[in-house]
Amino acid sequence: MHSPLFIRADASREIGTGHVMRCLALAQAWQEKGGQVHVRGRMPGELRARLVGEGVEFIEVEEEGGTSADAQATAACAQEIGASWIVVDGYHFGAANQQNLREAGHRVLFVDDYGHADRYEADLVLNQNIDAEDGLYADRAEHTDLLLRPKFALLRKEFWPWRVPRREIRAEAEHILVTLGGADPDNVTTETVKALGTVEASGVRATVVIGGSNPHENAIQVAAESAHVPIDVRQNVDDMAELMADSDVAVSAGGSTCWELAFMGIPNVIVVLAENQKGIARGLGDAGAAINLGWHEEIRASEIESAVGSLLRNERKRRRMAGEAQALVDGWGTERAVSAMAGELFLRPAQEQDCELLWEWANDPVVRERSYNSDPIPLKEHENWFSGKLKDPSSKIYIAEERGKPVGEVRFDVKEEAAVVSVVVDSEYRGKGYGTELIRQGTRHFLSENSDAYRVDAFIKETNKPSVRAFEKAGYMHQEDLVRNGDASYRFAFSKSELDET
Structure with missing residues (x-):
């Protein structure tokens, strides 16, 4: 379960309601992960009622918005409820606000539109707009990471x-x-x-x-x-x-x-x-x-x-x-942001536009060497295969992203009450622990969403030592030695009963 999330945003006739409504999207995604949300702001009564109706705890702002007194009060409230992150959204919040919140010991997500602050000190800066670019945030702290462009569009739960x-x-x-x-x-x-x-x-x-x-x-x-x-x-x-x-x-x-x-x-x-x-x-x-x-x-x-x-x-x-x-806009922007805040990979279902990327990953020389069929895969053959997999209810393919960048895929093919897992990590991210994390998160995600499968099997060549280590670290247990497609292999497995133990 996530610790509480604290949001600081305002709405009025002059500034509109957009800042609060996109923060509501973040609040809903945080709640889906099991965390409570508190919003501190100044806004019309009907908008306050909307937040409260969504299960959000509302706190009225008394200080002038964007001042150091406002930042101090926000930091104190967040500290009192044990919030792990503070989300700040509004053009009257600048560099000093970010700095004050971080100096008080909080991690900060700063939602921005056009680089209005003199400097950026937040841990994460999110700009969902199509014209967002790194250059808007040239003056930023070394610890500040950027979540840019419409792949991070914050959509409320009603759109999911x-x-x-x-x-x-x-x-x-x-x-x-x-x-x-x-x-x-x-x-x-x-x-x-x-x-x-x-x-x-x-x-x-x-x-x-x-x-x-x-x-x-x-x-x-x-x-x-x-x-x-x-x-x-x-x-x-x-x-x-x-x-x-x-x-x-x-x-x-x-x-x-x-x-x-x-x-x-x-x-x-x-x-x-x-x-x-x-x-x-x-x-x-x-x-x-x-x-x-x-x-x-x-x-x-x-x-x-x-x-x-x-x-x-x-x-x-x-x-x-x-x-x-x-x-x-694929609709997963809010979850991408929450995953970045949690320091986790983000998993999303594969889509038609992922076809070529998966083909490139599949034809990577290392991937072909570790596969049971090492022959290169023609694009047309892959397109037909991928189209079939997307339509097949017994097959689930997830793309793993880190802050919007694809790092690998994990696929599960269900056969009766068990599934067979296949994993590919982009060459740029190999040897850095991504494979283990992709297996761990992907397996938990799959078993949590699919009631028909009670076990996941992984078939690995004996010579594929990196995969053996990755599956072992992810909690898979060795079950048997066997010959598969003419290659000496291992079968590792992870049971649904182990979900609460990992």
């Missing part, structure tokens, strides 16, 4: 069921989703609704989502009632994933919602509402994953109507954009 299988794109587009932030102080939503009200398309409807801190509900409702298409205005929704799953096209701001839409494969028309959204909008536009209309004050209503209309009418374009978007 859509990881496998991924959402399919409908042939006929009929539902437009509009979500321009929790606050929208410039009331861009009303102008967007007016623009969509002129869309010429039969059977089209729209849903407009606004936050509780949006002061323009009346104006938005009036615009919706005057539209030529049915428009439903909803406030404080808690089923955003379901709404997106039922949508075909979206109009959004350039904030964190872009990663939710990308993950769900929703072709998105982006309206930039803040300076820190420009890089996201530009990056997604350049990647072909969204249409970037630019700064909201420079956009005409006809441009919104034209962009949305073109997507509604063009299925091929929607499918292409959806594919590009889903390739950016």
